Amino acid sequence: MEKGYGITTWWMTLRCGHPEWLVETEKLYRQVCLFYYNLILEEGIVDGKGGIQQMQREAERLTIRGRDKKEPVRPLPFEKVPSYFRRSAINKAIAAARSQKARQYAGRSEALEAPVTFFKGMYRELTGQSVELKVWDGEKWRWLHCRLKGKPFPEVCQLMSPSAVCEYGRWMLHVPVRQETEDARDARSRMAAGERICSLQFTNTDAFAVCCVLDGAGTLLKVKFIGGGKEYQHHCRRLEEKVKRSWGAMGYGEKGPAKGERPEGQPNKKYFLHLKHLGEYYGHKASKEIVEFCREQGVKVLVMPEYEEGYSRMVKVKAGNYSPLHLGNRIREYVEYKSWAAGMVVVKVSAAGTSGMCSECGAQVKREGEKTSGELVVCVKGHRKNRFVNTGVNLGRKCLRGFGEKKPGMKGKAAVDEAAGNEMG
Numbered sequence: 001m002e003k004g005y006g007i008t009t010w011w012m013t014l015r016c017g018h019p020e021w022l023v024e025t026e027k028l029y030r031q032v033c034l035f036y037y038n039l040i041l042e043e044g045i046v047d048g049k050g051g052i053q054q055m056q057r058e059a060e061r062l063t064i065r066g067r068d069k070k071e072p073v074r075p076l077p078f079e080k081v082p083s084y085f086r087r088s089a090i091n092k093a094i095a096a097a098r099s100q101k102a103r104q105y106a107g108r109s110e111a112l113e114a115p116v117t118f119f120k121g122m123y124r125e126l127t128g129q130s131v132e133l134k135v136w137d138g139e140k141w142r143w144l145h146c147r148l149k150g151k152p153f154p155e156v157c158q159l160m161s162p163s164a165v166c167e168y169g170r171w172m173l174h175v176p177v178r179q180e181t182e183d184a185r186d187a188r189s190r191m192a193a194g195e196r197i198c199s200l201q202f203t204n205t206d207a208f209a210v211c212c213v214l215d216g217a218g219t220l221l222k223v224k225f226i227g228g229g230k231e232y233q234h235h236c237r238r239l240e241e242k243v244k245r246s247w248g249a250m251g252y253g254e255k256g257p258a259k260g261e262r263p264e265g266q267p268n269k270k271y272f273l274h275l276k277h278l279g280e281y282y283g284h285k286a287s288k289e290i291v292e293f294c295r296e297q298g299v300k301v302l303v304m305p306e307y308e309e310g311y312s313r314m315v316k317v318k319a320g321n322y323s324p325l326h327l328g329n330r331i332r333e334y335v336e337y338k339s340w341a342a343g344m345v346v347v348k349v350s351a352a353g354t355s356g357m358c359s360e361c362g363a364q365v366k367r368e369g370e371k372t373s374g375e376l377v378v379c380v381k382g383h384r385k386n387r388f389v390n391t392g393v394n395l396g397r398k399c400l401r402g403f404g405e406k407k408p409g410m411k412g413k414a415a416v417d418e419a420a421g422n423e424m425g
């Protein structure tokens with residue numbers, strides 16, 4: 001079987017004799033991040049043709065004395081910062097500046113919250129048991145020996161730049177692990193081999209996602225609801241209430257300060273960070289459940305629906321910011337990278353035409369009991385089904401049809417190109 005590579009993150013607990021040096025290092029790192037973050041925004045360093053590398057060079061040119069020995073325009077106000085420490089911080093600052101554009105509040109604090117990523121030269125002798133990190137003790141740089149604990153690294157893999165993360169007072173090392181996947185065939189050869197597929201639907205109910213496993217002929221084999229949506233929404237609402245009350249107490253309206261207005265000291269930062277962590281937690285939990293279920297079921301291709309942009313925006317606005325459906329985006333993202341290492345590929349198929357017909361007879365369906373749960377559809381012949389399962393099965397079959405129609409060396413129909421062109425990896 002053809003092999004390929006995927007990247008997953010290993011979480012290790014970290015113990016060392018001088019955790020206060022890690023704290024110092026993180027403090028310095030965040031100062032450097034913040035310096036570059038402000039520089040990027042103030043100097044208007046934006047994405048250009050050269051991408052992130054060009055932005056890095058531009059940020060360094062303005063702050064570091066080059067070969068020409070000329071004084072930089074805005075010298076880095078910290079001494080003795082190793083170049084790879086600086087570069088790592090610049091990368092974080094660029095990422096934060098990019099996401100800042102898309103958000104109103106969290107962006108700025110995120111730049112400050114970044115964990116230290118140790119680029120090459122800043123760590124050595126990384127094994128499953130220990131690592132040496134180059135840290136700032138407040139006065140000088142030194143090597144710190146750290147013990148690690150966690151599940152062992154795969155036998156064959158490549159370890160990438162680790163990050164030291166402090167979670168609830170405990171230090172962890174996050175290590176991206178590049179490894180061979182079990183199966184690197186592309187979607188087309190998997191479909192041609194008649195492998196099982198799993199069609200996913202993301203919902204705004206208690207089920208973050210509904211998984212429908214189909215065999216290569218389109219027969220529905222198994223359904224799984226990935227729960228937790230209500231719990232997630234409940235936690236989010238409580239935090240949102242706190243934010244509202246807090247804005248109110250400060251004399252703003254419930255929605256807080258107007259866009260562009262910045263209250264002093266980021267008063268609700270802790271709530272927004274908590275909301276962000278909730279999203280990450282539930283996103284990881286749900287995506288892990290999906291990938292594990294699919295692996296158990298012998299699924300080789302994951303099918304995800306793709307919507308027209310205007311339509312998804314409208315639906316998401318209706319569902320709200322901290323809704324299960326909104327988190328669906330993050331879950332999709334996580335599923336994509338986790339599934340690759342688990343030997344599966346993701347295919348995106350246009351959702352057009354998948355919800356309106358009965359998956360049993362093809363007749364038109366309509367929603368039933370909209371005022372109650374609204375989760376059932378019924379067709380004119382009386383087939384009654386969960387609407388997410390009905391749509392999921394239709395989507396899975398649309399994908400199977402798309403690949404089935406395409407003959408090698410011939411141009412297929414639009415649906416085929418769409419299905420094949422969007423596959424991952």
Ligand SMILES: [Zn+2]
Pocket residue numbers: 358359360361362363379380381382383
């Ligand atoms: Zn029917």
